[in-house]
Amino acid sequence: MIPGDASQLAGRFSAAGRWRLPSRALLRLRAAASGGDVAVVCFAFSLAAGVLCRGVALAAALAVCLTLATLVYPAGLLVLTRRRTWVLLVLLIASSTVVGPDPAWTLGPFGISLQGTLAGAGMVMRALIIIVAVMGLVSTVPIDRIGGVLEHAGLHGLGFAVGVAFNLLPLIERSLVTSWHAMRLRAGLRRPFTAMRLLLVAAVTSSLRCADEVVLAAEARAFDPSARRASRFVWRRRIVPLALALAVVLVALTGMLH
Amino acid sequence: MRLSLKELTIVAALGALWGSVEMTLGAFLHVLHVPFTGAVLGSIGICIALVGRVVVPRPGSTLSIAVVAALLKALSIGGVVLSPMIAIVMEGLLADAVLSLGGRPRRTTFALAGAAAVTWNTLHMVLIQGLVFGAGVIRMYMIMVQKAAALLHIPTASVVAVLIVLVAGHVVAGALAGLVAWQAGRSVVARRALVEIDAGEPS
Numbered sequence: 001m002i003p004g005d006a007s008q009l010a011g012r013f014s015a016a017g018r019w020r021l022p023s024r025a026l027l028r029l030r031a032a033a034s035g036g037d038v039a040v041v042c043f044a045f046s047l048a049a050g051v052l053c054r055g056v057a058l059a060a061a062l063a064v065c066l067t068l069a070t071l072v073y074p075a076g077l078l079v080l081t082r083r084r085t086w087v088l089l090v091l092l093i094a095s096s097t098v099v100g101p102d103p104a105w106t107l108g109p110f111g112i113s114l115q116g117t118l119a120g121a122g123m124v125m126r127a128l129i130i131i132v133a134v135m136g137l138v139s140t141v142p143i144d145r146i147g148g149v150l151e152h153a154g155l156h157g158l159g160f161a162v163g164v165a166f167n168l169l170p171l172i173e174r175s176l177v178t179s180w181h182a183m184r185l186r187a188g189l190r191r192p193f194t195a196m197r198l199l200l201v202a203a204v205t206s207s208l209r210c211a212d213e214v215v216l217a218a219e220a221r222a223f224d225p226s227a228r229r230a231s232r233f234v235w236r237r238r239i240v241p242l243a244l245a246l247a248v249v250l251v252a253l254t255g256m257l258h
Numbered sequence: 259m260r261l262s263l264k265e266l267t268i269v270a271a272l273g274a275l276w277g278s279v280e281m282t283l284g285a286f287l288h289v290l291h292v293p294f295t296g297a298v299l300g301s302i303g304i305c306i307a308l309v310g311r312v313v314v315p316r317p318g319s320t321l322s323i324a325v326v327a328a329l330l331k332a333l334s335i336g337g338v339v340l341s342p343m344i345a346i347v348m349e350g351l352l353a354d355a356v357l358s359l360g361g362r363p364r365r366t367t368f369a370l371a372g373a374a375a376v377t378w379n380t381l382h383m384v385l386i387q388g389l390v391f392g393a394g395v396i397r398m399y400m401i402m403v404q405k406a407a408a409l410l411h412i413p414t415a416s417v418v419a420v421l422i423v424l425v426a427g428h429v430v431a432g433a434l435a436g437l438v439a440w441q442a443g444r445s446v447v448a449r450r451a452l453v454e455i456d457a458g459e460p461s
Contacts, residue, residue, distance in 0.1 A: 092391065099401040109409065123391040130390050134340055138332070157266040158325060164270035165277065165326045172271070173278045201442045203275060204309050205449060211271035215264050225266055 037239050039140045042068045045246040046133035049253060050126045057253045058125045064249060065129045069136050076136020085131070089124045096120025160225040168210050175206040261322070265314045272310040273326025276303045280331050280342070296345065296379035297428050301435040303327065304349055304375040308357075308368055308436055312443025313450075317358045320371075324350020345382045349375040365440050372436025373429045380425050 046068065049061035069076045079085055100116015179202040182188075188195045261269065279302055287295040307323040328346040353371040360367030387395050407414045 092395070095402060096394075096398055099398055099405060119394055123394055126392055127390050138340060156260050158322060161266050161270040161273065161322065161326050162329050164267055165274035165330055168271055168274040169278055169330065172274050173282065176275075176278065197438055197442055200305060200309070200438065201445055201449075204272065204306065204313075204442065204446050207271040207275045208268060208313065208446065208450065211264075211267040214270075215267045218263055218267070223263070225263055 038242065039073055039137050041239055041243050041246065042072045043133045043137040045250060046129050048250055050129035050133070052250070052254050054122065058122055058129075061253050062125045062129055064253070065133060069132045073136030073140040075139035076132045076134075078139075079131055079135045080128075089127065092123055092127070093117065093120035096123065157225045164211075164214055168207070168214070171210050172203075172207050175210075176203050179203055179206065261314070261316060261319070265316065265319070268314050269310065269319060269322045270326060272306055272313075273323045274330065276306045276323060276327035276346075277330030279303060279306070280327060280346070284331075284342070294427075296382070297376060297431050300345070300349055300376045300379050301372070301431045303346065304353055304372050304432065305435040305439045305442070307350055307353060307375075308372060308439030309443040309446060311353075311357055311368075312363070312440065312447060315363060318354060320354040320357060321347075321350045324353075341382075341386055344386065345379065348378050348382070352378055365437065368440040369433040369436040372434070372439065373432035376432025376435060377425060377428045380428050 046065045049065060050058075053061040066077075096119050097112055097117045098110045100111075100113025100119060102115060103111025103113045105112045179199055183195055183199055183202075188198065280299060283302070284295070284299050287298065292298070303324075307320045307327075310323045311320045324346050327350075328343040331343050331346060353375040356371040356374050357363065357367055360370065384396065384399070403417050404414055407417050
C-alpha cells in the first residue's frame with residue numbers, strides 16, 4: 001500500500017515531467033516499507049548516519065539518506081516542500097554565521113564567520129537527514145503498528161485503548177461543547193477558576209460515562225483485550241541484505257572521517 | 259502492567275479527552291500564536307491524566323493516557339506533529355514516574371507530578387533541537403544570549419533571572435494543575451461511587 005501523501009508527491013513530480021512512473025520493483029519496495037521493517041531499517045541507518053558523520057561524510061550521508069527516502073518513504077520528503085522548514089534552516093545558518101568564532105568580515109554590529117557558516121551547514125544537513133527520516137517513518141508505518149510496538153514494550157492493551165479512544169473522539173468533543181454551553185448559559189463563567197474546575201469534572205464524568213457504555217457492550221460480547229494479538233512488525237529474511245548493505249555504507253561513511 | 263478491560267476503557271476515554279483538547283484548543287491557540295501555548299495545553303492535559311490516575315490508581319495509567327493522547331494527536335489537521343507528540347508522552351512519563359516513586363497517592367505528590375510534567379515544556383524545545391541539530395545549537399543559543407545581553411546593555415544575569423522566572427511560572431502552573439486534578443479526581447470517584455450504589459452495584 002502506498003500512503004496517500006507519497007502518491008500525491010509522485011503525482012506532483014510526474015506532472016512537472018521530472019519524475020518517471022515508478023517501476024514495479026519500486027512499487028514492491030514501497031509496499032514492503034509500509035509493512036514497517038524496511039522503513040525501520042532505513043530510519044535506523046539515517047539516524048546513525050546523521051549522528052556519526054561529520055563534514056564531507058555528512059554531505060555524502062545526506063545524499064544517501066535522501067535517495068533512500070525517495071525510494072522507500074517519499075512522504076518524508078513532503079517536509080521539504082514546507083516554507084517553514086526552509087525558513088528555520090536558513091535562520092540556523094544565518095545565526096551560526098553571526099555567532100561563529102574568528103569573524104572574517106564585519107557587517108554592521110555583526111561579524112561574519114566562515115567557520116560558523118560551515119558549522120551551521122553541518123547542523124542543517126544533520127537536521128535534514130533526521131527530519132526526513134522521522135517524517136518518512138511516521139507517515140509510512142500505520143498508527144496501529146506503532147501501538148503494537150508500544151504494546152510489546154510493556155504497555156499492554158494499548159492497541160485496544162487507541163481504537164476505543166479513536167471511536168470515542170466525536171462523542172467526547174460533543175459532550176465537551178455541551179458542558180461549555182451549559183456553563184456559559186447558567187453564568188458559570190463569572191468565576192473562571194471554579195468554572196474551569198467544574199468543566200473539568202463534567203468533561204471527565206461524561207468521558208467515564210462513555211467508557212462505561214463501551215465496557216458494558218464489550219463485556220456483553222465476552223470481549224477480552226488481552227486475548228487479542230497486537231499487530232507487530234514482521235521481520236523478514238529478505239531485510240538482512242538491505243541491513244548489511246546499509247551497515248557497510250555507514251562504516252564507509254564514518255571511515256571517511258579518518 | 260496489565261490493566262483490566264474497565265481500566266483500559268477509562269484510559270482510552272481520558273486519552274481521547276486529552277487528545278480532543280489538543281486537537282481543538284491546541285490548534286486554535288497555535289493558529290492565534292498565543293504565548294505559552296505549551297504550558298496551557300500541558301496543564302490541562304496533565305490535569306486530565308492525573309484525574310485518570312485517581313480513577314485508575316495503577317502505575318503506568320498516566321503514561322498510557324498520555325500515549326493514547328499522543329497517538330490521537332497524529333490525527334491533527336496539520337498532519338503528523340511529532341514534537342508535540344513527544345512532549346505529551348514525556349509529560350505523562352514524568353508525572354507517572356513522580357507518582358510511582360511518591361508511594362501512596364497524596365495531594366503533595368500530585369502537585370509535584372503536575373509541576374514536573376509542565377516544567378518539561380521549558381526544556382522540550384531546547385532538548386529536541388539539541389537532538390535534531392546536535393550539541394552545537396545549544397552552544398549557539400548560549401552565545402546568542404550573551405551577545406543579545408551585550409547589545410541591549412543588560413547584564414547576562416538578568417537574562418538568567420528571566421529564564422528562572424519562566425521555569426518557576428511553569429512549576430506553579432503544573433502544581434496548580436496537580437492540585438485541581440487531585441480535588442476533581444476525588445469528586446469524580448465519589449460521584450461514580452454514588453451512581454454505582456444507586457444502581458445497586460457497589461464497587
